[in-house]
Amino acid sequence: MDALIYTALTGAELALRGQQVHANNLANIDTAGFRATMALATTQAMPGYGYDDRHGAKMQADAINSKAGTLKSTGRDLDVAIGGNGYFAVQTAGGGEAYTRAGSITLDADGTMTVNGLPILGGGGPIRLPAHSRVEFGMDGTISIQPPGGQNMTVVDKLKLVNAEGSELTKNASGLLVARNGQPLQADPNVQVRSGFLEGSNVSAVEEMVAVMSLNRTFDVQMKMFQASDKMAEAGNRLVGG
Incomplete structure (x- = not known):
């Protein structure tokens, strides 16, 4: 159950930071020469003894979209x-x-x-x-x-x-x-x-809005995982308590 919490927590944080990246891109859609930022992430194993089966999402250094503007x-x-x-x-x-x-x-x-x-x-x-x-x-x-x-x-x-x-x-x-x-x-x-x-800027308003909507759905999924983990913990406590 706690392994699920690690996944949900870091996934929600990643979605939040991704929204910030895309919001900044949209804010610079009219900035001459602006290069859109792309958020990158990878899996990260949790350090410490006994945490081998716990993994989270880690934001990497952002990459630059090198597509030319108009x-x-x-x-x-x-x-x-x-x-x-x-x-x-x-x-x-x-x-x-x-x-x-x-x-x-x-x-x-x-x-x-x-x-x-x-x-x-x-x-x-x-x-x-x-x-x-x-x-x-x-x-x-x-x-x-x-x-x-x-x-x-x-x-x-x-x-x-x-x-x-x-x-x-x-x-x-x-x-x-x-x-x-x-x-x-x-x-x-x-x-x-x-x-x-x-x-001009190489930011595509359509692509950025689609990415934001996708991250919103991802964040909702992570919240549902938190709720599922909470219910599983309650069920486990009832079983242990007889």
Whole structure:
């Protein structure tokens, strides 16, 4: 009977945490470049002598859905999107490196290129543009500017573009993608960008709602298992008490 309680308890907790994951996905359905999170779980044996037949469900580190979102044309010079697989590299507030598909770039007062307030990285660190009248992005991530009063475009830097499987990435506390091994990813020359486009979220509202309804039914099942375990315990007590 108590073995059943372990299964029901951890199953109910797993369903609750899964609902939180899908709720967060739905909340970011309109967030540019957002990557949906997938909740993963595995069985876990309970530690301790005499608990060999007791198993529970354990939430693993969440995986990232790497499916591409829809590209939308904006015509803005500083909007860029990844064409296919890959990610932009940005510098976190703590000085580390993280990754994103968001490509709505803005310029700080000193010309530093940022995405959502974080410096976007190039070959030598955060990219800072000198005075210019126009900016262009090449498909390989090269950044060219036209100096004020000039006619020719001059290459000044190149975006750091990386690639990784969804299983190799996880999200940090800020919701940014980072490598599971904690090491910076190497630049991938095969990643390409499209200038004047932004990528939308890859969250599917239908899929997320179906997943939430399925988790609600799973939670109900776990509660019924608790009730069944309680009735079994009462029956056992009556038998023992004569």
